[in-house]
Amino acid sequence: xxxxxxxxxxxxxxxxxxxxxxxxxxxxxxxxxxxxxxxxxxxxxxxxxxxxxxxxxxxxxxxxxxxxxxxxxxxxxxxxxxxxxxxxxxxxxxxxxxxxxxxxxxxxxxxxxxxxxxxxxxxxxxxxxxxxxxxxxxxxxxxxxxxxxxxxxxxxxxxxxxxxxxxxxxxxxxxxxxxxxxxxxxxxxxxxxxxxxxxxxxxxxxxxxxxxxxxxxxxxxxxxxxxxxxxxxxxxxxxxxxxxxxxxxxxxxxxxxxxxxxxxxxxxxxxxxxxxxxxxxxxxxxxxxxxxxxxxxxxxxxxxxxxxxxxxxxxxxxxxxxxxxxxxxxxxxxxxxxxxxxxxxxxxxxxxxxxxxxxxxxxxxxxxxxxxxxxxxxxxxxxxxxxxxxxxxxxxxxxxxxxxxxxxxxxxxxxxxxxxxxxxxxxxxxxxxxxxxxxxxxxxxxxxxxxxxxxxxxxxxxxxxxxxxxxxxxxxxxxxxxxxxxxxxxxxxxxxxxxxxxxxxxxxxxxxxxxxxxxxxxxxxxxxxxxxxxxxxxxxxxxxxxxxxxxxxxxxxxxxxxxxxxxxxxxxxxxxxxxxxxxxxxxxxxxxxxxxxxxxxxxxxxxxxxxxxxxxxxxxxxxxxxxxxxxxxxxxxxxxxxxxxxxxxxxxxxxxxxxxxxxxxxxxxxxxxxxxxxxxxxxxxxxxxxxxxxxxxxxxxxxxxxxxxxxxxxxxxxxxxxxxxxxxxxxxxxxxxxxxxxxxxxxxxxxxxxxxxxxxxxxxxxxxxxxxxxxxxxxxxxxxxxxxxxxxxxxxxxxxxxxxxxxxxxxxxxxxxx
Ligand code: ADP
Ligand code: ZN
Ligand code: ZN
Numbered sequence: 001x002x003x004x005x006x007x008x009x010x011x012x013x014x015x016x017x018x019x020x021x022x023x024x025x026x027x028x029x030x031x032x033x034x035x036x037x038x039x040x041x042x043x044x045x046x047x048x049x050x051x052x053x054x055x056x057x058x059x060x061x062x063x064x065x066x067x068x069x070x071x072x073x074x075x076x077x078x079x080x081x082x083x084x085x086x087x088x089x090x091x092x093x094x095x096x097x098x099x100x101x102x103x104x105x106x107x108x109x110x111x112x113x114x115x116x117x118x119x120x121x122x123x124x125x126x127x128x129x130x131x132x133x134x135x136x137x138x139x140x141x142x143x144x145x146x147x148x149x150x151x152x153x154x155x156x157x158x159x160x161x162x163x164x165x166x167x168x169x170x171x172x173x174x175x176x177x178x179x180x181x182x183x184x185x186x187x188x189x190x191x192x193x194x195x196x197x198x199x200x201x202x203x204x205x206x207x208x209x210x211x212x213x214x215x216x217x218x219x220x221x222x223x224x225x226x227x228x229x230x231x232x233x234x235x236x237x238x239x240x241x242x243x244x245x246x247x248x249x250x251x252x253x254x255x256x257x258x259x260x261x262x263x264x265x266x267x268x269x270x271x272x273x274x275x276x277x278x279x280x281x282x283x284x285x286x287x288x289x290x291x292x293x294x295x296x297x298x299x300x301x302x303x304x305x306x307x308x309x310x311x312x313x314x315x316x317x318x319x320x321x322x323x324x325x326x327x328x329x330x331x332x333x334x335x336x337x338x339x340x341x342x343x344x345x346x347x348x349x350x351x352x353x354x355x356x357x358x359x360x361x362x363x364x365x366x367x368x369x370x371x372x373x374x375x376x377x378x379x380x381x382x383x384x385x386x387x388x389x390x391x392x393x394x395x396x397x398x399x400x401x402x403x404x405x406x407x408x409x410x411x412x413x414x415x416x417x418x419x420x421x422x423x424x425x426x427x428x429x430x431x432x433x434x435x436x437x438x439x440x441x442x443x444x445x446x447x448x449x450x451x452x453x454x455x456x457x458x459x460x461x462x463x464x465x466x467x468x469x470x471x472x473x474x475x476x477x478x479x480x481x482x483x484x485x486x487x488x489x490x491x492x493x494x495x496x497x498x499x500x501x502x503x504x505x506x507x508x509x510x511x512x513x514x515x516x517x518x519x520x521x522x523x524x525x526x527x528x529x530x531x532x533x534x535x536x537x538x539x540x541x542x543x544x545x546x547x548x549x550x551x552x553x554x555x556x557x558x559x560x561x562x563x564x565x566x567x568x569x570x571x572x573x574x575x576x577x578x579x580x581x582x583x584x585x586x587x588x589x590x591x592x593x594x595x596x597x598x599x600x601x602x603x604x605x606x607x608x609x610x611x612x613x614x615x616x617x618x619x620x621x622x623x624x625x626x627x628x629x630x631x632x633x634x635x636x637x638x639x640x641x642x643x644x645x646x647x648x649x650x651x652x653x654x655x656x657x658x659x660x661x662x663x664x665x666x667x668x669x670x671x672x673x674x675x676x677x678x679x680x681x682x683x684x685x686x687x688x689x690x691x692x693x694x695x696x697x698x699x700x701x702x703x704x705x706x707x708x709x710x711x712x713x714x715x716x717x718x719x720x721x722x723x724x725x726x727x728x729x730x731x732x733x734x735x736x737x738x739x740x741x742x743x744x745x746x747x748x749x750x751x752x753x754x755x756x757x758x759x760x761x762x763x764x765x766x767x768x769x770x771x772x773x774x775x776x777x778x779x780x781x782x783x784x785x786x787x788x789x790x791x792x793x794x795x796x797x798x799x800x801x802x803x804x805x806x807x808x809x810x811x812x813x814x815x816x817x818x
Contacts, residue, residue, distance in 0.1 A: 003054060004062060005029055007047035008083075009039055010099045010107050012092075012417070014801055016050055018057040020064045029065060032073025032080065034106070036066045036157045044146070044157060046107045048075060048098060067157045074106065074375055076394055078432050085428050091726075091790055091813040092417035100418055101392035103367035104173055105166055114162060114171045115143040126168060130161050135170055166365065173364055186615055189249065190232035191225060192259045200227065203257055212248040217257065219244075235260060236619055275321040275350050285311050288462045289318055292438060295458025301427055301437040303406075303452040306462030307471060307701070308442045308672025309636075313343070314466075316402050317350055319438065324354060324381040328399025331429075332385045333422055335408030335633065337361055340385060341611045342636055351383050358386035358393060361607065388413060388422035391429055398433040401426045405634050406439040406448055407665055412818045419814050423448070442672060442703075443665040446714070449707055450721035465676075472643070472674040472681035474699045476690040479647075490586045491578050496644050496684050497590065500624060504594050508641040509617065510624040511631050512587075513670045514580050515650055517600040518542035521577025523550070523561060527570035532562065538767040544602070545581055555769045583626045583646065599627035632670040638677035643670055648687040652694060655764060657719045658818070660694045664706050667698045718779050720816075724786055726778040726793070729812040730760065731771040741809045742774040745797070752792060753778060771810075790815070 006016040083097040116138040130153045149158045165171045207214040219242035252258045295302040306312045337359040378396025411422040430437040452459035482493045522540040531540045534552035541550035549558045564571045584598040604610040651663035675681020697706040732738035742760035750757045759776040800811045
């Protein structure tokens with residue numbers, strides 16, 4: 001062997017590994033292609049070629065590459081550069097980045113299990129002999145591991161065969177099997193295309209004995225329908241407005257007046273170059289749009305700082321249209337896939353088939369297809385909408401990245417590594433492609449605002465809501481006073497209850513925000529104060545009524561509610577605190593007849609559950625939507641006029657230096673859901689702390705003052721945006737070992753970094769999933785090179801990552817933790 005390849009294995013290994021390139025494969029191996037290699041005793045892996053070198057590695061004879069999987073590289077050099085940056089900046093391995101970056105279907109390994117796709121009819125001619133053997137075996141078995149497949153086919157490396165079968169849709173990877181929930185389909189009606197003026201008049205004349213049908217037809221025109229444009233309306237809305245029934249609608253369909261169809265078919269094929277249906281921008285929007293473009297001339301990133309409902313999305317749309325026209329790609333990052341439902345519909349309306357969606361709720365096959373599509377059509381203009389992992393897609397002609405709701409903490413990956421921040425990584429990705437980056441928010445992260453103020457990013461303001469709508473009126477309800485005056489019913493002040501009732505009676509909708517799910521936040525003994533705790537974590541269990549169990553929100557452990565206190569035996573157990581589940585139940589009891597639904601992690605686990613809730617709320621089938629922070633983000637409902645924040649205190653009292661920033665963002669964002677169309681919205685905040693400066697700033701809608709006050713404190717106490725943080729989490733099953741080892745590491749780090757090291761200390765939850773936890777923090781001031789500091793840190797902790805260090809503690813680095 002005269003050539004060698006450094007490959008990245010999808011494992012948390014500290015370095016790349018070198019394999020030999022056998023002569024027959026020499027023309028095939030290339031950077032960015034996948035190869036099959038053996039690692040460990042008998043394990044096969046898909047690895048990615050990162051570099052080709054002529055020099056043999058020193059000290060060992062490399063094993064050979066067994067097979068090359070790709071004809072063309074599936075990962076570009078630019079992508080590899082991004083991987084390198086991430087692994088260096090966030091102190092993780094390239095293998096970890098690779099694992100996060102590639103969809104599972106692109107990185108098969110021996111342990112991967114494949115299962116038959118029962119929906120696919122077997123056509124013998126489509127299969128090679130090897131493939132046939134596998135499919136035959138799968139007829140009688142639920143699944144096969146790749147090792148088993150190797151035995152059946154007597155092929156040593158069957159990965160390529162499996163790839164082919166995946167491509168032909170005969171098999172699925174086990175992890176992509178998901179519950180087969182279907183989205184609720186929304187039905188639309190529109191005038192039959194091509195129906196003539198004359199025909200319509202004739203039919204209308206014949207309807208004098210069918211007043212319901214006549215009314216239905218009239219309503220269609222009243223709602224803005226016309227012969228020339230035949231727009232579609234939601235069938236349920238049409239029926240409600242006209243007070244006609246289903247049979248009337250059906251009759252009109254049979255007579256050829258209306259056509260009825262389901263959602264999916266609306267997306268009309270539209271040429272990529274010609275975005276359709278673009279709305280003309282208002283003067284303010286137009287001005288902001290020009291300023292963004294101007295800023296892009298000298299800076300690569302720009303903050304679009306626009307109040308809620310100022311029409312930021314429409315500005316993005318116009319920027320996207322320009323990029324697509326110039327045959328460029330656009331990446332539109334959203335903090336959570338939950339948010340995409342409404343957005344995708346809006347974007348498809350403008351850009352049709354140019355929109356490509358990529359997120360974790362998609363099946364792996366869909367993700368592989370999206371990847372390959374982009375890779376093969378590297379320069380075709382596309383709008384890619386996705387959550388943070390779409391940063392890893394193979395872009396060829398990226399012109400613009402939009403980070404919407406850039407302040408959202410879900411842009412930061414928490415676990416596992418790479419613990420990257422999608423906004424910050426987007427800036428780097430933008431530089432690699434010479435693309436522009438637009439960060440949009442009504443409540444920017446303080447770091448971002450700071451950068452904009454420093455001139456690092458451009459800064460464009462949009463202070464008015466679209467259509468000159470006023471921002472909602474925000475009032476506080478003093479909980480202490482309400483309690484004293486006996487004006488509380490459960491967790492609702494009478495004022496809030498009355499407002500909810502009035503709003504719903506007036507035909508409007510309500511959003512209620514509570515930062516906790518479940519029924520009660522804990523159950524405590526009245527006698528001795530003992531709280532039921534998780535057996536794996538040092539945290540109290542939350543009571544969930546629908547399952548009648550106590551549950552840990554960290555590890556998922558559940559147990560029955562004990563009949564008596566485990567400590568003292570008293571049977572007087574008192575529920576404390578309240579979550580969304582209780583609110584939903586209480587409100588339904590207090591205001592019978594009002595339709596209340598809940599949106600939180602528990603009600604949105606199933607596929608499409610979220611979409612269905614949103615469309616039910618849009619269609620007016622829900623009056624009050626109770627939810628956790630899920631309801632605060634970017635949603636655009638036109639009929640919501642009241643927002644209630646059930647308890648601001650829990651937000652304000654959270655022990656974290658970002659608590660006030662977060663509380664401000666959450667409250668301002670959820671308030672922003674009110675009054676987006678028509679009349680001015682109203683927001684009621686229940687709190688026992690009505691003069692808290694954060695609440696005052698929310699009421700005044702004064703972001704700038706909030707920022708100034710908070711960053712003053714941050715500077716004093718050495719926090720971001722003035723200082724950079726790096727958190728080292730140390731874990732061990734044994735408390736004593738953890739204490740001792742952490743102390744030793746803390747000491748060693750202090751010798752090197754001095755005062756910049758804080759801890760070790762126990763965090764808020766000192767035990768999780770049976771691991772004891774301590775934290776050490778590194779604070780880096782503006783002057784020092786974080787790159788060097790990280791390098792030093794790596795060197796000082798290297799021995800923890802060696803194989804033989806298993807008994808030692810586990811170390812986790814989190815750079816710029818949130
Ligand atoms: P933001 O993203 O700033 O919260 P949106 O872009 O969602 O605001 O706009 C708020 C509402 O105003 C949306 O319902 C949107 O359709 C409407 N809107 C915004 N700009 C325009 C425009 N130029 N023409 C018509 N409607 C607009
Ligand atoms: Zn737990
Ligand atoms: Zn007790």
